Amino acid sequence: MIEAEYDAFYHYRALMNWCRGVGFNLAADFFEKESQDELEHAKVLERYLVDWNVIVKLPVVESPKVSFADLVAGISDSYKMEYDLYQLYQKKVKKVFDMDVTLFGVLQERLEVQLKAVIEYSDKLNMLEGVDLNKTNLLLLESKLF
Numbered sequence: 001m002i003e004a005e006y007d008a009f010y011h012y013r014a015l016m017n018w019c020r021g022v023g024f025n026l027a028a029d030f031f032e033k034e035s036q037d038e039l040e041h042a043k044v045l046e047r048y049l050v051d052w053n054v055i056v057k058l059p060v061v062e063s064p065k066v067s068f069a070d071l072v073a074g075i076s077d078s079y080k081m082e083y084d085l086y087q088l089y090q091k092k093v094k095k096v097f098d099m100d101v102t103l104f105g106v107l108q109e110r111l112e113v114q115l116k117a118v119i120e121y122s123d124k125l126n127m128l129e130g131v132d133l134n135k136t137n138l139l140l141l142e143s144k145l146f
């Protein structure tokens, strides 16, 4: 789970850079905040383990995709990543339910955060449905999306 949170941090960092580079500055600010949030999520999990006297092995984080076809591709990739992470947390929550009530609570909180993220990106994609996705329109919609 910790590795997945670091992967998410890197994804948003790369997306922030790409957005800034092509002039979507509001999106870049949004994804910067997202990347910081992902680091916080990793920290929560690490802290839980450290408090149980576990020596936390930090993961090697793979280099993320750094270039996107357009802003919508970046949002779609984010939606997919958040949905995958939601499913991963759901699997873990189910697994620990009968094993460890405290860990269940920690993971349950993470699952709720994931659900909010999935809904947020789904809403963005819904807003873009039926829109002619040229850069001009996306720049005009940027303040509504972010």
Ligand SMILES: [Fe+2]
Pocket (backbone or CB within 6 Å): 005, 008, 037, 038, 041
């Ligand atoms: Fe996260």
